Amino acid sequence: MAILSILKYPDARLGTKAKPVTEFNDELKQLVADMAETMYKAPGVGLAATQVDRHIRLVVIDVTEEKNDLKVLINPEIISSSEEKKTWEEGCLSLPGIYDKVDRPSEVVVKAVDLEGKEFTLACDGLLAVCVQHEIDHLEGHVFIDHLSRLKQDRICKKIKKMRLAEKKNQEG
Ligand code: K1U
Numbered sequence: 001m002a003i004l005s006i007l008k009y010p011d012a013r014l015g016t017k018a019k020p021v022t023e024f025n026d027e028l029k030q031l032v033a034d035m036a037e038t039m040y041k042a043p044g045v046g047l048a049a050t051q052v053d054r055h056i057r058l059v060v061i062d063v064t065e066e067k068n069d070l071k072v073l074i075n076p077e078i079i080s081s082s083e084e085k086k087t088w089e090e091g092c093l094s095l096p097g098i099y100d101k102v103d104r105p106s107e108v109v110v111k112a113v114d115l116e117g118k119e120f121t122l123a124c125d126g127l128l129a130v131c132v133q134h135e136i137d138h139l140e141g142h143v144f145i146d147h148l149s150r151l152k153q154d155r156i157c158k159k160i161k162k163m164r165l166a167e168k169k170n171q172e173g
């Protein structure tokens with residue numbers, strides 16, 4: 001297994017729309033294992049293939065504290081969403097240090113296939129519902145700050161530029 005490098009916003013590759021998975025082979029199994037290891041190590045509760053520069057419709061999620069319920073969603077599609085919305089403070093491994101509140105449907109049902117290509121549905125609420133929607137956004141080439149006002153996005157971009165500059169200065173010593 002391997003720890004993969006995670007693309008950081010504003011990397012243009014995060015804006016790529018992912019293509020459906022068509023081959024269910026050992027290479028796909030290896031990518032899932034590497035993505036899971038990368039997510040657990042980060043640490044995070046989800047990771048989309050887009051974030052590791054693989055533009056296929058694959059996400060891994062584990063919202064348990066024990067880190068013992070890995071969900072692998074291939075070609076995921078939200079087939080129903082609740083009218084009711086919930087506000088959640090989101091973070092993103094591609095935007096380290098940035099957190100903000102996003103409104104999303106509080107419950108969703110997602111259809112996906114597993115590593116064998118077998119279809120399943122998953123009813124999601126709480127953090128799982130937030131995470132599924134956040135990860136599917138990545139597959140569409142979106143990040144969570146796209147849901148925020150232009151003013152908030154501008155402030156976040158300025159903050160990221162400052163953080164990167166400080167990192168660069170630190171590295172230079
Ligand atoms: O897609 C990602 O970048 C992963 C992201 C998923 C997510 C978290 C919270 C709300 C929506 C989506 C993360 O995992 S960020 C890290 C994080 O929130 C976390 C890390 C460890 C334990 C619990 C949460």
Ligand code: ZN
Nearest residue numbers: 091092093094
């Ligand atoms: Zn993210």
